[in-house]
Amino acid sequence: MAKIGVIYGMENTFPQALVDRINEKKVAGVTADHVRIGAIKIAEPSGYQVIVDRISHDIDFYRAYLKNAMLSGTVVINNPFWWSADDKFFNYALAKKLGVAVPNTVVLPHKMHPPGTTVQSMRNLAYPLNWDEVFDYIGFPAFLKPFSGGGWKHVYKVNSRDEFFNSYDQTGTMCMTLQSAVDFDDYYRCYVVGQEKVRAMKYDPKQPHHLRYVKDAAATGALHQRLVKDSLALCRALGYDFNTVEFAVQNGVPYAIDFLNPAPDADVHSVGQANFDWVVENVAQLAIDKAVSKKQPDTEYRWAHFLNAGPVKTSAASS
Numbered sequence: 656m657a658k659i660g661v662i663y664g665m666e667n668t669f670p671q672a673l674v675d676r677i678n679e680k681k682v683a684g685v686t687a688d689h690v691r692i693g694a695i696k697i698a699e700p701s702g703y704q705v706i707v708d709r710i711s712h713d714i715d716f717y718r719a720y721l722k723n724a725m726l727s728g729t730v731v732i733n734n735p736f737w738w739s740a741d742d743k744f745f746n747y748a749l750a751k752k753l754g755v756a757v758p759n760t761v762v763l764p765h766k767m768h769p770p771g772t773t774v775q776s777m778r779n780l781a782y783p784l785n786w787d788e789v790f791d792y793i794g795f796p797a798f799l800k801p802f803s804g805g806g807w808k809h810v811y812k813v814n815s816r817d818e819f820f821n822s823y824d825q826t827g828t829m830c831m832t833l834q835s836a837v838d839f840d841d842y843y844r845c846y847v848v849g850q851e852k853v854r855a856m857k858y859d860p861k862q863p864h865h866l867r868y869v870k871d872a873a874a875t876g877a878l879h880q881r882l883v884k885d886s887l888a889l890c891r892a893l894g895y896d897f898n899t900v901e902f903a904v905q906n907g908v909p910y911a912i913d914f915l916n917p918a919p920d921a922d923v924h925s926v927g928q929a930n931f932d933w934v935v936e937n938v939a940q941l942a943i944d945k946a947v948s949k950k951q952p953d954t955e956y957r958w959a960h961f962l963n964a965g966p967v968k969t970s971a972a973s974s
Contacts, residue, residue: 657946658702660690662717663709669921669935670709676939685946695720700727704946707732707897707938709918725961730945732896732938733917736961741893742803743915744832749892755885756910758835759793762802769828789833790816796836801829803915812836837910839903843874845886846919846930847898848937849944853883856930858901865925881909889914894962897938 659677663670670689677687690706701724708731711717721735744762751757764780799811799822809829811822823831844858857869874882886900889911899919902909921938923931 657685657704659685659687659942659946660701660703660706661687661709662690662706662711662721664713666709666922668923668931672923672931672935673707673939673942676935677943680939680943682943682947685943687942692720695723697723698726699723701729703729705730705732705942707942708735711735712738712918722961726956730948732942732945733898734894734896734962736958737894738917740962741915743800743913744802746889746893746915747832747834747911750889750911750914753888753892755888756908758837758910758912760832760834761789761793763789763823763831763833765828765830766823766826767828786816790819793833793835795819798834798836799823799826799831800834802832803830837903837905837912839905839910841874841904843882843902843904843909844868845882845900845902846934846937847886847890847895847900848934849896849941850887850891852937853886854930854933855879855882855886856926860901868926868930870927870929878904878907878909885909885911886914896941 661670661673674687674689677685690703701720703724706721706724706729708717708721711721718735718739721729721731722739725731725735744760747757747760764777764784768774768776795816796812796814797819799813799819801809809826809831811818811825813819813822819833842858842860844856846852846854846856855874857873859867859869873879882902885902889900890896890898893914895917897917897919898914899916900914901912901916903912904910920926921931921934926934
């Protein structure tokens, strides 16, 4: 029996719908359920061929469980080793290397010394920082945001040097990026599943959370093709099988704004029924495909091996 498990936190609609849809498909030898775990023994198999991870970014215990499961051959969506190593500043640098449009971005030193460090710990840091060089490169308005984070937490829009320093003073020990603001005409959030399928959804980040997905509005033509192409390029390079990529479109150019979302919002009340149905169906099929794969379990145990997301895909499909 090939078991698929779902591990999740406070969300309600997506995990249950995913388990139900996998079981409704009645694929011979495949079943899905909600993961239940206690204390974890080292190198003990999880009993699952596939686990869909929706929560380990918030809970270290679950992250440890998933890494241990991968050691014995479980496929985890998304790879917890890469997710542990990833950050948004690296994502922007990677996007630039890939030819995906991104706003100018810098990573900044912590405003306050991280716990356990002193001024002696920062002897390699240029001081005072050349703020004129930073502001000339970024310009205003700009966004100050964590170099790795999500949910629009600790994000500040700054329109001047004074506003920047006032916001920067509030960031404490967090590592922050400063990024040029894009005066966007349109904004899209693209679901990417299996590094093959893309659903580009019109999105309005200025609205309350439950109103951000714009119903019955879709990109067309060259813009849609560019959104699909860039979304796939990013997710294939990062190795994420389930992700969302956000684009701010200015003068017809989609700028990748956020693509470290490997547990993306999939609640029916925020994404809408049509988007919800699409993601449930496609993630269910992805999990089944991986569960029935004839690929032999890995026997390479170097840590770096677990970062490998497999061969780069060459085909693509979109809604």
